[in-house]
Amino acid sequence: MMLSDVMEDYLKAIYQLQRETDERIKTSAIAEELDVTSPTVTSMLDKLEERGFVDREKYRGVTLTDEGETVALEVVRHHRLLEAYLTEHLDYDWAEVHEEADRLEHHISEDFEARVADALGQPTVDPHGSPIPSADLEPPERPDGKSVTEFEEGDVVVVEEVADRDADVLSYLADHGVEPGVELEIVEVAPFGMITARSSEHDESVSLPDAVAHHVRVARGAEVEQ
Structure with missing residues (x-):
């Protein structure tokens, strides 16, 4: 029996949350990720547990079973290939592709997926890094990058990944040259939750409020010459 689009969305959400922590995923975290109520999540988890896609422990949360992870990985692969294809071949802005890929990811065939991957040259990352x-749906290694909020003034970092869930944040970052592969120098870390960085792409400073900065994962780069 095939899974519904909503079931696949839940498995994908749990997978993405698991990539960010070593702990079980709480109902409240899934509800926030999918913008639904906790009772709605509980009801869906009942169905997913019954079908063997999640492992639940009372009061501790859930993890994906091997079968659940395989389904999630397939949906994630579809989603990220579609984002790359829409960006590279259909001139979509990287801030637009997430919602479009969300609609399409459940409905493409394996043959279509393979053709898209070939057309893109078998990419290993999507436009957001x-x-x-x-x-073969092997889980990719968890990136070594950290949130840019974990670095200090004077640090030089390279953007590895930008979360794709907020189009307004993506547009803001793109307008200021904060994209995967771009080097940033942390100029100032204000005590009230604001980071100022200089982008090598635009050679200008950009302000990153906490709500924006938490979307940006980076790795340490070369030291800036004084």
Whole structure:
């Protein structure tokens, strides 16, 4: 029996949350990720547990079973390949592609997926720097990058990944040259939750409020010459 689009969305959400922590995923975290109520999540988890896609422990949350992870990886692969294809071949802005890929990811065939991957040259990351699971659905390694909020003034970092869930944040970052592969120098870390960085792409400073900065994962770069 096939899974519904909503079931696949839940498995994908749990997978993405698991990539950010080593702990079980709480109902409240899933509700926030999918913008639904906790009772709605509980009801869906009942169905997913019954079908063997999640492992639940009372009061501790859930993890994906091997079968659940395989389904999630396939949906994630579809989603990120579609984002790359829409960006590279259909001139979509990287801030637009997430919602479009969300609509399409459940409905493409394996043949279509393979053709898209070939047309793109078998990419390993999507336009936002997120790893694309391989065709054999092996989980990609968890990136080493950290939130840019974890660095200090004077640090030089390279953007590895930008969360794709907020189009307004993506547009803001793109307008200021904060994209995967771009080097940033942390100029100032204000005590009230504001980071000022200089982008090598635009050679100008950009202000990153906490709500924006938490979307940006980076790795340490070369030291700036004084």
